[in-house]
Amino acid sequence: MKDENEAAGAGRAGEAVLDAAREGLADLRETWDPLQVDAWCAAIMGRPGRVVLTGMGKSGLVAQKVAATLASTGCPSFFLHPAEALHGDVGMVTREDSVLALSNSGESEEVVRLLPSLLRLGIPLAAITSKPESSLGQAAQWTFAYRLPLGEGCPLDLAPMASTTLQLVWGDLLAANLMARRGFTRDHFALNHPAGSLGAKLMKVKDLMHKSWPMVAPSASLTVVLKAMTGGRLGMTSVMEGPELHGLITDGDIRRALEAAEWEGRNPLELRAGQIMTRRPIQISDRALAIEAAADMEARKITFLMVEREGRPCGVIHIHDLLAAKVL
Template sequence: MDRARILGLAERVLRLEAESVLGLLPRLDDRFVEAVALLHRCRGRVIVTAMGKSGIIGRKIAATLASTGTPAYFLHPAEGVHGDLGMVARGDVVLAVSNSGETDEVLAVLPAIKRLGLPLLLLTGDPASTLARQADVVLNVGVAEEACPMNLAPTSSTTAALAMGDALAMALLDVRGFGPDDYAALHPRGTLGWKALFRVADLMHTGPAVPVVPEQATMKEAIEEMSDKGLGMTTVVDGAGRLVGVVTDGDLRRQQLAHGPALLERRVGECMTRQPKVIREDELAARALALMEGRITSLVIVGPTGAPAGVIHLHDILRAKIV
């Protein structure tokens, strides 16, 4: 094995495939906008169809569309002419991928597509091909050279088609206003989906479990409340029951160093942390974890009157496996 030759070939492939993607940039024009609009107007599903290596790319495009808010599936054109065309219905949009634009199997499904009056979006390397002449919108994804040393195996061309499919999907995602919660809903077994299952309200301590002391209480009373509730902190409220601060284990250590045994008789209002970070109960627990930033172990949830409504602790979030 010739190490230099192997690395040289790999470098050539990566360079040519990178150039094939960059070569698409000057072609982004009104046709791309029209393609996005066509897919956005679809009231049915986007049917992606292609053969061979383009078929593999088509499956990926369909999967990306479906996972980002655009209902889509892949139709194998050879299976299509043997019955699977029954899955196609009025209101659908067809997205075909064919580098040559002359793929027999894709051409064979055209009559059914036209009979149903379905719009056809084509990704092709030949904008003058037979398929291109039948398409409503054509996006040129042609490349100057395949990365294959023989210039035969689909390499640069499939990379370009895949990149254009991703560009379409991401533009559609933005047009639809598709956000992280929407993505999580379609990926319930993924990490993001798992995080989106839990809101602060699902994990927070409420009612008698919430440690509370008045700001005029002694630090001895605050320590007793903290020990009783076991959250490593206590909320501090004013005479109207509104949150004015918190006392944490960290506060206790700092105050102990400063005041020694006299700490027990000091007023909580003199030792507490004012304006603590708070969070709403309807926010994601993952957001609470981000607010803790590795230095805070508890966040207070404040009710409509300003009183502490609950506390969420770092351990609650970790137990829910939101990491």
């Protein structure tokens, strides 16, 4: 019975957290001001400096996440610890920067004590807080407020729970609007994420392809074809006549050609590239995403693709290139 009572209590506590966050988000959905957000975004884009995030305690941890999100989505940003700022680190903030401060109460001592220095420098200040009438809310040029109709959702109503959720959402809301205004694209995102699977999947085919690859003429003999494939180390060779692609030859093409020659009683050494090749091979644009090339190879059960630019071959992308770049 005790275990059942404890489980029931835990369930109610969990539901209280979910209910508090849900009601806070529902309220924000109805009360946020798109014009105020747009005005802040316009001001940020009109300044050459960075967005400096600050906050104390749990709000400070959320501020670090928001700073990271802004930086990774095209808005130079960093986190400044308010206590360290009071002991000299405020010198990291320049007149070209702007500040976004987070405090649920709007009265966090370290943040409030930092305000005079920021205002004296004439640095634009925005705030994310549940108390727009607070010291922080009143000092800010833009106050992004939220309410907690059911409180924090904490069993003691003391630990920040729903409030940090609302702060995170506000940070993402601002970042998303900045991205839209800047015209931030997948290409920009990839540049800011050079490592890891996200950046790899957003790389272009042209970033991974082999710009030189084996090629033979349609009249090339079987031995010339084999030599080209061995030297190219891609398990293939293209069949080219000038800049024109006539076809591709793979190991499978050679096996099939040898079987056909044996069946027909012909000398396989008399085979020419034009007789062996696969005509009209699959190609992919050099501007396509690497993940698109991976999907194409997997769907067709092949290990490479010819890459074209404006209808002309310009490279080869191999499945090993995708594996090495962690696209797969």
